[in-house]
Structure formats: C-alpha cells, structure tokens
Amino acid sequence: KAGVTQTPRYLIKTRGQQVTLSCSPISGHRSVSWYQQTPGQGLQFLFEYFSETQRNKGNFPGRFSGRQFSNSRSEMNVSTLELGDSALYLCASSKEQSSYNEQFFGPGTRLTVL
Amino acid sequence: KQEVTQIPAALSVPEGENLVLNCSFTDSAIYNLQWFRQDPGKGLTSLLLIQSSQREQTSGRLNASLDKSSGRSTLYIAASQPGDSATYLCAVTPMEYGNKLVFGAGTILRVKS
Secondary structure, eight states: OOOOEEEOSEEEEOTTOOEEEEEEOOTTOOEEEEEEEETTTEEEEEEEEETTEEEEEOSOOTTEEEEEOTTSOEEEEEOSOOGGGOEEEEEEEESSSSTTSOOEEOOOEEEEEO | OOOEEEEOSEEEEETTOOEEEEEEESOOOEEEEEEEEEOTTSOEEEEEEEETTOSEEEETTEEEEEETTTTEEEEEEOSOOGGGOEEEEEEEEESSSSOOOEEOOOEEEEEEO
16 A cells, blocks of 8 residues: 655745645545744644545744645645745645544655755 | 643663663644654654553553553563664644644664674
8 A cells, every 4th residue: 555645855946936746635534734844843733634625724924835635636836936945844644534543654755945 | 822842852772682762742632642653764664552541552572551641651562673673753633623643752762683
C-alpha cells in the first residue's frame, strides 16, 4: 500500500512569487492536514481538509491557502512568498473523520525562498 | 492553548542502553497522543498512538505510556541501537473540531556504537 506522497520534493522560489504544493493521501484516507516545519518554530499546523471542506485552520496569514479535490488529493498555495516561508512543508493523512485516528506523514516538500 | 514540551532536548547514549524520553502537555482534553520519529530532512514516521482512554502501547523495543490527568507521556526504548538515532517528536490531538496535532520541539537522540 503506497504511503502519502508529496510533490515536488524540492522547490526554489524568489520573494513575491507564489507556489503550489501537492499531497496525495494514502488510498482510502479522506482527511489531509498540512504542517510547516522550521528550525525556529518547529512543526506548526496550517489547515486540515476532509471531504473537500476545510475543517480546521492554524494561525497563518491569508497568503496560505489550500483545497482538496474529490479524490482526496490536496494542494496548498502560498502567495507573495517571503523569506520566512522557507521551510519543510509536510502533509499528513488519516482515514476517517474521527479525531481518534492515527495520522501518517509524507516525505515533505522543501521550499527555499531567495 | 495547548502546549507540548519534550525533555531532554538532546540525548547521547552508548549502544545497548535503555532510555526514556519525556513529553508533557498543558491541557488534558486530548483525543490521543502520538510518538513520531524523524530522520534528518525526512518526513515523520509514526511509532505509537495512544488513545486518551489507554495507559500504554508497545511495539517491539518501544513502549509508550500516557498519564492524561498529569499531562505526561514517556517513550521507553529498550536496548538502543545506532539505527535509533533520530529526532523523536510527541504530538497530541486536542479536543477541538478536526484532526490537528500539536507538537513538541522534539528530542534529538544519538546512539553511539
């Protein structure tokens, strides 16, 4: 059974540009969450989608947005990139709507903003 | 606001030693607690999931305990090996709508051969 996949694995952008990251959950999983990991702030929750609806959102500016498609794949978009957006972006999937479920993470997308 | 703390921040032990990693959280209203492993530059690998109604979970050389009332969890690693070297993260799912993990800063473990 394939795990969570994320594309691309590495990205280099310049300030002011926008970027779209993609996440494909484990087959049969309908919940997808996104996290940002930086050396200074650690792992921080961005948002979660279930059945194409955003269920929960972290404390990030509106430049960070996401969506989920009917096949449960999810995309995350960051507009007007800033140097501080350089980070490892991780997505996680879980099977059901219940918050009791185990979450499985992908390998991440390493974003560098120059 | 839920906060998760992990102690120690870093740990270096000789191969074969048994060790304990600590995790504490400020709000006992959680659905579960999950321990992860992260190798440098990689994603997170789930090690153990403990539901709020459980006291402990075991997988191979790993044993995790949960004391929800005191806001504490421990991860016990038996007979450590160099391959156990990684960052270990604990995370809780707060009792609010949706799946959201709140992470600690992690413990960097180095097992010397």
